[in-house]
Amino acid sequence: xxxxxxxxxxxxxxxxxxxxxxxxxxxxxxxxxxxxxxxxxxxxxxxxxxxxxxxxxxxxxxxxxxxxxxxxxxxxxxxxxxxxxxxxxxxxxxxxxxxxxxxxxxxxxxxxxxxxxxxxxxxxxxxxxxxxxxxxxxxxxxxxxxxxxxxxxxxxxxxxxxxxxxxxxxxxxxxxxxxxxxxxxxxxxxxxxxxxxxxxxxxxxxxxxxxxxxxxxxxxxxxxxxxxxxxxxxxxxxxxxxxxxxxxxxxxxxxx
Ligand SMILES: NC(=O)c1ccc[n+]([C@@H]2O[C@H](COP(=O)([O-])OP(=O)(O)OC[C@H]3O[C@@H](n4cnc5c(N)ncnc54)[C@H](O)[C@@H]3O)[C@@H](O)[C@H]2O)c1
Numbered sequence: 001x002x003x004x005x006x007x008x009x010x011x012x013x014x015x016x017x018x019x020x021x022x023x024x025x026x027x028x029x030x031x032x033x034x035x036x037x038x039x040x041x042x043x044x045x046x047x048x049x050x051x052x053x054x055x056x057x058x059x060x061x062x063x064x065x066x067x068x069x070x071x072x073x074x075x076x077x078x079x080x081x082x083x084x085x086x087x088x089x090x091x092x093x094x095x096x097x098x099x100x101x102x103x104x105x106x107x108x109x110x111x112x113x114x115x116x117x118x119x120x121x122x123x124x125x126x127x128x129x130x131x132x133x134x135x136x137x138x139x140x141x142x143x144x145x146x147x148x149x150x151x152x153x154x155x156x157x158x159x160x161x162x163x164x165x166x167x168x169x170x171x172x173x174x175x176x177x178x179x180x181x182x183x184x185x186x187x188x189x190x191x192x193x194x195x196x197x198x199x200x201x202x203x204x205x206x207x208x209x210x211x212x213x214x215x216x217x218x219x220x221x222x223x224x225x226x227x228x229x230x231x232x233x234x235x236x237x238x239x240x241x242x243x244x245x246x247x248x249x250x251x252x253x254x255x256x
Contacts, residue, residue: 001140001235003028007078009070011061011122012088014038014045016197017147020224021085021231026053028232033074035059035067035122036088061088061118067125080133083235084126085145086119089165091199093158108161115165119146120172123187131183138238141184145231146173148191148244154253166191170244177242186241188234193248196221215249222247 008025012018013034022032026049033055036042042056055077057070074081092111096103123144130142148169155163169189177187194200194211200221203211212220230247234240 001082001136001138001143001238003030003232003235006030006082006235007074007080008032008083008085009035009074009081009122009126010085010087011035011059011118012086012147014042014056016087016199017192017195017224017227018085018087019045020228021087022054023049024225024228024232025083026050030083031055031078033057033070033078035061035070061086061122062113064121064125067122071125071129075129081126081129081142082133083143083145084123084130085147085231086122087147088118089115089147091162094161095158096160103160108164111161112165112168115162116168119169123176127180127183127185130185135184139184140186140238142186143235144176144180144185144187145234146187146189148173148189150191150193150246150248150251150253152191152244153246156253157256173244174242181241186234186238188240188242189244190227190230190234191244191246191248192222192227193246193251193253194221195224195227195247197224215251218249220249222249 010018010022010032013022014036025032031053034042035057046054046056057073059066059070094103133141135141146169149166151159151163152166152170173189
């Protein structure tokens with residue numbers, strides 16, 4: 001699917017990986033709706049990118065009504081929805097049995113709710129709209145990209161909830177791709193390693209360098225633009241489907 005004139009929805013698009021992806025899509029001639037709970041940050045990004053190319057819609061991805069409203073607003077402004085990129089997510093470190101007792105269920109549930117159920121909520125509602133698209137010459141009606149993590153495969157101590165949420169993304173990638181094949185809609189996931197987003201910005205420079213040094217090659221934190229580059233390659237290459245692609249400089253996380 002070509003980026004030019006393509007309409008994308010990017011959740012978590014006001015920051016980090018989502019922001020870089022929105023920027024690259026617009027540079028490639030597409031337009032994007034940003035679904036996030038970032039308030040003024042999202043509005044400022046739209047001002048920067050151009051209100052004719054980007055739309056910010058304050059949306060909690062876990063809320064069915066808010067997501068439906070965001071899909072309606074996107075179709076009203078841009079006429080269509082071709083691509084969904086799920087980047088909204090939260091991280092949380094907590095031990096199963098910590099100093100203060102067992103992992104509370106509320107935070108475990110919250111991480112699964114935002115990272116896994118939120119992504120599913122957006123894609124299930126968007127697919128209904130995408131399935132009505134006119135197919136392109138390849139028979140494609142749409143592309144879905146979800147964000148997993150290397151923590152889905154080698155989660156560290158304290159990542160039970162986060163790894164479970166990202167493992168869920170990996171697990172649903174193939175069955176959704178198989179089901180949506182009949183509509184010409186692909187479903188692909190990306191599992192990033194350590195990418196330099198606001199997630200890491202709060203760490204001191206030495207800590208960020210130490211994390212980067214753990215990456216075999218290139219021995220640094222990844223750039224958000226490298227995630228965006230992979231996301232747009234997935235959109236453009238019709239043969240990529242039903243799998244999770246690692247983007248990690250060959251890092252394999254240790255237990256802690
Ligand atoms: N940065 C990394 O190294 C890394 C590595 C592996 C996976 N990931 C994943 O990539 C995704 C993006 O991470 P990032 O590093 O860009 O983080 P980030 O914090 O910069 O961006 C995440 C965005 O998601 C939004 N968000 C959170 N909860 C939401 C909700 N309920 N509804 C709508 N929006 C919500 C936040 O407001 C924020 O703008 C996350 O799913 C994260 O788990 C990141």
